[in-house]
Amino acid sequence: AQSVTQLGSHVSVSEGALVLLRCNYSSSVPPYLFWYVQYPNQGLQLLLKYTSAATLVKGINGFEAEFKKSETSFHLTKPSAHMSDAAEYFCAVSDPKGGSEKLVFGKGTKLTVNP
Amino acid sequence: GAVVSQHPSRVICKSGTSVKIECRSLDFQATTMFWYRQFPKQSLMLMATSNEGSKATYEQGVEKDKFLINHASLTLSTLTVTSAHPEDSSFYICSAVAGTGYLDTQYFGPGTRLTVL
Numbered sequence: 001a002q003s004v005t006q007l008g009s010h011v012s013v014s015e016g017a018l019v020l021l022r023c024n025y026s027s028s029v030p031p032y033l034f035w036y037v038q039y040p041n042q043g044l045q046l047l048l049k050y051t052s053a054a055t056l057v058k059g060i061n062g063f064e065a066e067f068k069k070s071e072t073s074f075h076l077t078k079p080s081a082h083m084s085d086a087a088e089y090f091c092a093v094s095d096p097k098g099g100s101e102k103l104v105f106g107k108g109t110k111l112t113v114n115p
Numbered sequence: 116g117a118v119v120s121q122h123p124s125r126v127i128c129k130s131g132t133s134v135k136i137e138c139r140s141l142d143f144q145a146t147t148m149f150w151y152r153q154f155p156k157q158s159l160m161l162m163a164t165s166n167e168g169s170k171a172t173y174e175q176g177v178e179k180d181k182f183l184i185n186h187a188s189l190t191l192s193t194l195t196v197t198s199a200h201p202e203d204s205s206f207y208i209c210s211a212v213a214g215t216g217y218l219d220t221q222y223f224g225p226g227t228r229l230t231v232l
Contacts, residue, residue: 043119043224105158
C-alpha cells in the first residue's frame, strides 16, 4: 500500500525566505507524485506533478520539487516566499499501475508567511 | 481553467436526516469524479469513485448504503449522506477528471462542511 508522510504540520517562514515543505512516500512501485495547494475556502489546486520524466519538476507560482528515489522524497521548494503563498499544501501519491487516478494524500502542511 | 463547484458550501442538519451534496464541473465534461472526506488536521480520504452512467466504486470501509452517489450526467455527481449522525460531520470534497487519459488532472471543488447536530 502506498502512503505519504509530510513532515511538519505547520511551517512558518519570513517573506523572501526559502520555502521547503517535506514529503516522503512509501510505494512498492515507482510512483507518480503530486503537490496540491489549498487556499482558505477553496478547492485544491495542482502545483506540479512527477510522472517518471525529469526528476526536477517545475510548477506554478515559482514552486518546484525534486524526486529523489534513494531518499523516497519529493520535497517542495520555492526560493523566495511571498505573502500570497500562505496556504495548506498537500503531497499525494498515485500508483501508475493501478489503472486509475486514485490519489493518496498526506496530512498537509500549513504554510505561514510572516512579513 | 477548469472549475468545479460544490453546493452547498456549508450545511447543518439534525441527526437522522439526509443531506445531498452536489458536485458540478462547470466548463468541462467529467466521466470520472471522486468524493473525499477530510477530518480536521487529517488527510483527504478517498471515499468513492463516481463514473457517469455506472455504479460508484466505494473504498474499503465506506458504507454504500449510507453514502449514496449518483453520477447522472457528465457534469454532475451527487453525494447523499443518509440518516446522518454526528460522526458524519466532516468536510466533503469532490474532484473531477478532465480528459480521458490516465492521470489527467483532477480538479477539486471547494468542499462542503457538514455539521450534524
